[in-house]
Amino acid sequence: MDEVFKALADATRRQLLDRLYCENGQTLHALCEHLDMTRQAVAKHLAVLEAANLVVVVRSGREKLHYLNPVPIHEIYERWIGKYQQHHLAALSALKTSLEENRDHDDDDDG
Amino acid sequence: MDEVFKALADATRRQLLDRLYCENGQTLHALCEHLDMTRQAVAKHLAVLEAANLVVVVRSGREKLHYLNPVPIHEIYERWIGKYQQHHLAALSALKTSLEENRDHDDDDDG
DNA sequence: TTGACATGCAACCAAAAGGTTGCATGATGG
DNA sequence: CCATCATGCAACCTTTTGGTTGCATGTCAA
16 A cells, blocks of 8 residues: 555656556566656666556566556555545535525625 | 645655544644654654645644645546546456456357 | 743754666577 | 677665754743
């Protein structure tokens, strides 16, 4: 869980996930094309993503194909984001109720 | 966006949000109670959360009350998580379809 | 007023993160 | 075979991060 959050904290790594989202199963070399840093730096980022299980790799000869795994993102949503999502919706709902209350007796001025 | 992801990357900060989720509008002092670090360290974490707009503060005399703001979390979901969520669901859907295809003519082996 | 309390600010420090260079290994293809 | 290409590994460096201590400021209440 913590590893996933930490992995997502870096813009470069989110960019890598975005690229895999567009085109799944890319090599390290291909993923380097769009990034302004050394291959080794990108490899480190991919290692972090792999450790967080956000990326799964498959060896194929001398190439290593990287695949996006959206499951941890889903889990983060289920076990963390969703809770606050509900909070957010509850707040909106409360606001709506409050507005309706005010409409019911709309002489009520909250100044 | 990046600030929000970075803010969420630290376990202590997520813990702080969780505490505010349970009981909104707490002072720095109150939030320190459950954490094994100095008040100053906690204040720094709260500053990060505030910079990311995940926490909103209201001064009240010598106290500073911290309130959870779920909006950035919602935005992250809308602008980032949701996309991968759909990907996840699409994958599940594809799997389901595939299973159904196999059931329809279950001599069909895709080995 | 004054002491206690809640917070703010700054210097400092160790560890982790993000990046680099250099070299090693293993597959591919002519 | 052997040059080339894709990757792996390790040492090293700088900046950021997470934490500390020490002291300053402002507010409440007796």
